[in-house]
Amino acid sequence: MNAGLRYVLIGIGVLLLLAQFIPVDRTSPPVTGVVDAPEEVMLTLRRSCWDCHSNETRWPWYGYLAPVSWRLSQHVTEGREHVNFTEWTGYGTEDLEEIYEDIADEVREEGMPLKDYLLAHRSAVLSNADRERLITWAETAREGLPAR
Numbered sequence: 001m002n003a004g005l006r007y008v009l010i011g012i013g014v015l016l017l018l019a020q021f022i023p024v025d026r027t028s029p030p031v032t033g034v035v036d037a038p039e040e041v042m043l044t045l046r047r048s049c050w051d052c053h054s055n056e057t058r059w060p061w062y063g064y065l066a067p068v069s070w071r072l073s074q075h076v077t078e079g080r081e082h083v084n085f086t087e088w089t090g091y092g093t094e095d096l097e098e099i100y101e102d103i104a105d106e107v108r109e110e111g112m113p114l115k116d117y118l119l120a121h122r123s124a125v126l127s128n129a130d131r132e133r134l135i136t137w138a139e140t141a142r143e144g145l146p147a148r
């Protein structure tokens with residue numbers, strides 16, 4: 001190996017080592033109110049959505065290694081901002097209307113779960129029956145909200 005390549009590889013190694021010291025938010029705020037859904041829907045939500053859309057995230061071992069930890073933390077932060085199934089009771093009717101619509105749309109368009117999440121979590125893949133169940137639940141729940 002030539003000296004220039006060796007220095008480049010050493011430099012990359014040092015940068016990766018130093019990257020481990022950049023703090024990543026892996027907090028799990030308290031659960032304030034869990035979504036009320038039928039048992040089969042809950043099982044699907046917990047299997048395929050819960051890690052990014054709840055305050056009960058299970059951080060995998062690779063979630064502690066930069067730069068992967070940065071991406072995972074970003075996914076969870078953004079996921080919780082869009083919908084948090086463990087802060088459900090804090091949402092108002094307008095929020096819930098939008099959330100239910102977004103859930104149905106994202107599931108229908110196969111935007112959720114994210115493809116890179118599915119690479120490491122094969123059990124989170126939604127079957128056609130899972131998709132139909134979530135879409136039906138979200139649309140029915142949205143229709144059942146009180147009129148504004």
